[in-house]
Amino acid sequence: MxxxxxxxxxxxxxxxxxxxxxxxxxxxxxxxxxxxxxxxxxxxxxxxxxxxxxxxxxxxxxxxxxxxxxxxxxxxxxxxxxxxxxxxxxxxxxxxKEASPVAAAVIRHLENTSDVELRKRLLAIQINGIPVGDLIYDTYVRETRRITIRAFDDDLKAYLILLVNYxxxxxxxxxxxxxxxxxxxxxxxxxxxxxxxxxxxxxxxxxxxxxxxxxxxxxxxxxxxxxxxxxRVQPDDVDSLMAADGDKAVEIGKQTLLRRVGGSENEFQFLNEESYAPDRPTQSVDEFCARMGLETARPKGLVMLHAFSDATHHTPRMIFDDYHEWFLHTLDVAVGQQEVDWLFKLHPYDHHYTDDREPAERIAALANEYAHIHLVPEDLNTATFPDVASFVVTINGKAGLEFAGFGVPVLLGGNGFYSGCGFDVTPGSIEEYRGALNDAAALRLTSAQVARALVANDLYYRQAxxxxxxxxxxxxxxxxxxxxxxxxxxxxxxxxxxxxxxxxxxxxxxxxxxxxxxxxxxxx
Structure with missing residues (x-):
């Protein structure tokens, strides 16, 4: 400034x-x-x-x-x-100033529905051949600070009418x-x-x-x-950079990623993330495991949660209704997969978007009941976790891009902004996701996949x-x-x-x- x-x-x-x-x-x-x-x-x-x-x-x-x-x-x-x-x-x-009979017809289609059926009908809405239900959905949860849609209330009706007017x-x-x-x-x-x-x-x-x-x-x-x-980080762009510069592109990507996790990814102060801020404490694997009461040898799955009401359908072709449904399925699989220590990390900005603490409270309650479920302390620097995690789970989180550059496998619950670049696992259905999540501790990245992830990091955090x-x-x-x-x-x-x-x-x-x-x- x-x-x-x-x-x-x-x-x-x-x-x-x-x-x-x-x-x-x-x-x-x-x-x-x-x-x-x-x-x-x-x-x-x-x-x-x-x-x-x-x-x-x-x-x-x-x-x-x-x-x-x-x-x-x-x-x-x-x-x-x-x-x-x-x-x-x-x-x-x-x-x-607008008023449209189209809105009245859509309202009739949604009235007297709730929960799963309401979300299904809402997400299927099209106007003049253009899908728009996801736009109404995301506007509603953002403006009302809710983490999902459960009822066809007056707020949802108002945002539907407003969309038709737009x-x-x-x-x-x-x-x-x-x-x-x-x-x-x-x-x-x-x-x-x-x-x-x-x-x-x-x-x-x-x-x-x-x-x-x-x-x-x-x-x-x-x-x-x-x-x-x-x-979107385009696979073709990654291919072109690797073909043109080879090992040099990979090394540059490594340096870009190290700057990123060091809290100074580039020359623009306000692109750097608070979660990597130098004043946040970074712990070693031994220090973190001692703090959390974990065995260092056991596999650890890091689930990076999203801000639940922030652009739920930003990723296309979502297999879940929203981030909340993804969270519930992920937690359900984690409870049943006791060979893994599951580390759930809240999004650092979630409190800016919602006052609903249900996800945190749900994790905390299960952590008291199951020894392999854990809620990660919010004060830690995210740079702690590439050495801790055996794999990372997210939908569209930047951590998946970053951690893959450190050799950590990434499982996506949706078509994230770097999916398809050759280092992610992106299931095509909820059933496939649950199966992949249950077996995620067996995931490994090859050196070629890590190289692609490093080049993708450089593309996203520097060249673009x-x-x-x-x-x-x-x-x-x-x-x-x-x-x-x-x-x-x-x-x-x-x-x-x-x-x-x-x-x-x-x-x-x-x-x-x-x-x-x-x-x-x-x-x-």
């Missing part, structure tokens, strides 16, 4: 002049638009997406159309106007504009996911962005592609993370403090001390346009 502090008003004036100059050097504007998601009222989010859209204007000639939640989000509105957008749609304001609004928008591209910071939750899917089905390119100043971007060209995690020079390195999670004056000061500094060609992200966007690649890579 910059030591300089700037007012928002001064920043907007400087931004207007900066982009007027930049636009005069870009491609000639066409009749086509890039629609940009500015629907989260946090400067790191909406400014980062807007910069990507501006670079698409400069490289493709697209005019920018901004999506902002409400006309009351005045800073997002003024920022958009300072970039010279062609127009703005206030999504929540407009969606609140469909109507976006159908009208996509019909009125010739949309060449969409820029999104989410592909889950109703107001984002509906747009991504409708735009992709209509033939627009969808650019997904994940991160702050250091951002990961992929270009998606189909409905199937946008119904995926926001960033591109610096946006204009975006200050700042906190962008909702629970961390944000110094707004310093943020705007950093943006003004960047605009006053360089030109577009100095921005690695601009160079990478030019490179991406000239290739058929899906993944944007940082310029070397």
């Amino acid at each position: 910059s030591e300089r502090s700037a007012t928002f008003e001064d920043t907007v004036l400087r931004s207007r002049r900066f982009w007027q100059t930049a636009s005069s050097l870009g491609a000639d504007l066409s009749a086509r638009h890039v629609v940009v998601d500015m629907m989260v009222d946090h400067p790191v989010y909406y400014l980062g997406n807007l910069i990507i859209a501006k670079y698409l204007e400069l490289t493709h000639g697209f005019k920018i159309w901004a999506l902002i939640s409400s006309e009351q989000d005045s800073k997002a509105v003024l920022t958009a106007k300072s970039f010279g957008v062609d127009g703005i749609t206030y999504v929540r304001d407009e969606a609140a 469909c109507t609004l976006y159908e009208r928008l996509l019909g009125a504009l010739d949309v060449g591209a969409v820029v999104l910071g989410h592909t889950v939750y109703s107001r984002f996911g509906v747009l991504a899917r409708m735009a992709a089905k209509a033939g627009s390119s969808v650019y997904t962005r994940f991160g702050g100043k250091g951002m990961r971007i992929q270009r998606r060209e189909s409905l199937d592609k946008v119904m995926d995690v926001i960033f 993370v591109c610096d946006c020079r204009l975006l200050p390195d700042s906190s962008y999670t909702f629970w961390k403090p944000f110094d707004e004056g310093s943020f705007w000061g950093g943006l003004v500094d960047a605009m006053e001390t360089g030109v577009l060609q100095d921005d690695p992200l601009y160079t990478a966007m030019v490179n991406l346009r000239e290739s058929a690649a899906e993944t944007l890579l940082r310029p070397e």
